[in-house]
Amino acid sequence: MMLFRIECKKIFRSAAFIVYCAISLLFFLTNYYSDCADVEYSSGGSVAVEDHDRIMDGALNSLMGDYASNRYICYPYGFYKSVHLKEKKRDKVKEYLKEITGADDKGFEEILSKGEVYYEGYSTEKMYSYHDIPVKEGFEYERFCEIMADVDDMLGGGSIYDPENLMYSFSLVPMPEEDIKAEQDAFIKEDKITGGLARLFCDYVGIDLGILPVFAAAWLTAADRKRRMHELVYTRDISSVKLVFARYAALLFTMFIPVAAEMLIALIQALVVYRGESMDMLAFFKLPMIWLIPILMFSTAVGVLLTEVFSSPVAILVQVVIWFRSVVMTDFPLSGETGKFTLVCRHNTAFGREIFLAGMDDFIFSRIFWTIVSLAMMLLAAAVYSAKRGGSFNGIRLFGKDSIFRRKA
Amino acid sequence: MVSGCLARIAYSDVRHNFLPHYLAAVGVLLITPVIFGLSELTAQMAAQPLEIMPLLMGIILLTPILAPEQNECILETVRSKKMSRHIVNAMRIACALVLLSVLIFALGWYMRCNDSEVTVKMCLGALAGAFAIGSLGFFCAAVTDNIIVGYMVSLMYLIMNFFLRRELGKFFLMSMTYGIKGCKPVLAVSGAVLIAAAMIYRRAVKNER
Numbered sequence: 119m120m121l122f123r124i125e126c127k128k129i130f131r132s133a134a135f136i137v138y139c140a141i142s143l144l145f146f147l148t149n150y151y152s153d154c155a156d157v158e159y160s161s162g163g164s165v166a167v168e169d170h171d172r173i174m175d176g177a178l179n180s181l182m183g184d185y186a187s188n189r190y191i192c193y194p195y196g197f198y199k200s201v202h203l204k205e206k207k208r209d210k211v212k213e214y215l216k217e218i219t220g221a222d223d224k225g226f227e228e229i230l231s232k233g234e235v236y237y238e239g240y241s242t243e244k245m246y247s248y249h250d251i252p253v254k255e256g257f258e259y260e261r262f263c264e265i266m267a268d269v270d271d272m273l274g275g276g277s278i279y280d281p282e283n284l285m286y287s288f289s290l291v292p293m294p295e296e297d298i299k300a301e302q303d304a305f306i307k308e309d310k311i312t313g314g315l316a317r318l319f320c321d322y323v324g325i326d327l328g329i330l331p332v333f334a335a336a337w338l339t340a341a342d343r344k345r346r347m348h349e350l351v352y353t354r355d356i357s358s359v360k361l362v363f364a365r366y367a368a369l370l371f372t373m374f375i376p377v378a379a380e381m382l383i384a385l386i387q388a389l390v391v392y393r394g395e396s397m398d399m400l401a402f403f404k405l406p407m408i409w410l411i412p413i414l415m416f417s418t419a420v421g422v423l424l425t426e427v428f429s430s431p432v433a434i435l436v437q438v439v440i441w442f443r444s445v446v447m448t449d450f451p452l453s454g455e456t457g458k459f460t461l462v463c464r465h466n467t468a469f470g471r472e473i474f475l476a477g478m479d480d481f482i483f484s485r486i487f488w489t490i491v492s493l494a495m496m497l498l499a500a501a502v503y504s505a506k507r508g509g510s511f512n513g514i515r516l517f518g519k520d521s522i523f524r525r526k527a
Numbered sequence: 528m529v530s531g532c533l534a535r536i537a538y539s540d541v542r543h544n545f546l547p548h549y550l551a552a553v554g555v556l557l558i559t560p561v562i563f564g565l566s567e568l569t570a571q572m573a574a575q576p577l578e579i580m581p582l583l584m585g586i587i588l589l590t591p592i593l594a595p596e597q598n599e600c601i602l603e604t605v606r607s608k609k610m611s612r613h614i615v616n617a618m619r620i621a622c623a624l625v626l627l628s629v630l631i632f633a634l635g636w637y638m639r640c641n642d643s644e645v646t647v648k649m650c651l652g653a654l655a656g657a658f659a660i661g662s663l664g665f666f667c668a669a670v671t672d673n674i675i676v677g678y679m680v681s682l683m684y685l686i687m688n689f690f691l692r693r694e695l696g697k698f699f700l701m702s703m704t705y706g707i708k709g710c711k712p713v714l715a716v717s718g719a720v721l722i723a724a725a726m727i728y729r730r731a732v733k734n735e736r
Contacts, residue, residue, distance in 0.1 A: 133672075133676050145683075145687070148687075148691050149690060197562055197576070198572060199562075199563055200564040200566070326683075326686075330679070330683070336675055337673065344598075345599075434682075
């Protein structure tokens, strides 16, 4: 406990922690706090419906346009990428289009000639769009999805033809009145307002917790070497496991303080904005603990372990890549976005209780999984630390003897 | 003779301290075509890769300018030298800026060769953004004497740009992508001010020669 207190004190006094708190608070205020400043009882936007005819019509016309222009828009890494297919793959798409439309070679050429020409920006390249090309009578949706999956695969993934996204790309309709009413009821009666807001809170705070802790963890782990105190610490009569876990616990505790403060601010804001409504006063403290602590544990463990192994900010680079994969490369929609191994779960709305509950098993699994992974990483970090103390290991050098990656700071 | 000495320092510095950073910046350039489509883009679409990737290069190249002296042993050796550390730092910044410019113009040239609408002005705009965010990292690292804080602030500022377009006003880094005018000169000046402020701080408060 004494060691834990000393480590906490050390972290509190560090510039890395102060900057961590400032950035965390800034993120919270500019995202969650400003988004939830007004009363809202329903998302009221559009909703994706599984209307197979609508999906097939939309996707077929879009694919016709892309095929004619030989330009397919994809977002494989969350950013715009236009893909041009080579002859062989283009022919394959043509065959698929013929199969879906039920046209022969001549018929297909006829359909192709119906495209409307348009130009993008100052480009002189012709682009084509199609609107009323019908799908062959009785064409099976399962086969259609198989074709779309293959097209998406040929494009390198991340296209609007990914079967998982088809519904959101081509079958969005305004939310019906009864759905709006049901959503309002779920938000007020079942979520008791704060339950829904807590999910949105976790979504926003999870984004910065997925990356911020790694900086403080990397700093604390490297601090002994920077101050040339490591040899002094190595000779102390304390087990490596105890020392590493005490530091880990101190990092988790201190870095959760701004999150706890944000929970409190969010609750006060909810009480003010939705005054007079019946609310679950503990919702802001229950869900965020389960949702956010594994994220905090993992990004901290990455910082500690990799800094211990490489004695450098390699951890920052690795966590940036992990964060980019979990946050930027997420497919839409950003609600109920939980897989078994999702680190940063997304649910960018205070509503959609049903969608969130539908993925609850995976959500719970992912939280347990990342908690175990984090603890295993910390055990490994303790073993590395122990090996360093014993002199049998001195970190891995990435770029030769005097490399910057071997910098002991 | 002085210039020869400076050239030797620059060579030694690059070889022993900054080569991995330079390679990492080149790596960012090389992965750009994997992440983004770079061919046949309109000016506004071309601005996206041209603005985002140089920001990473700016962080990688400018934030760790003071990294070698984070090691106490190196710091003690450097303190004993006659050569002013400000001159060495200025030389490191100059090297980083030259490489940054080369990489950005190489990216712009590659895009232009692939029929994207890229102009020299757009490349200069990208350079201004990269310079500003790199200078922010350098400034924070100089003030806190902690490179990790420099990385933290500059990376988080980059992430903020994805969420806070309006709130950042003239300090928004991706203005060309959204067709907002007047941001780049402000960023270029801010970058210069941050570098000057960091140097003055190190001299006045930290008594650095």
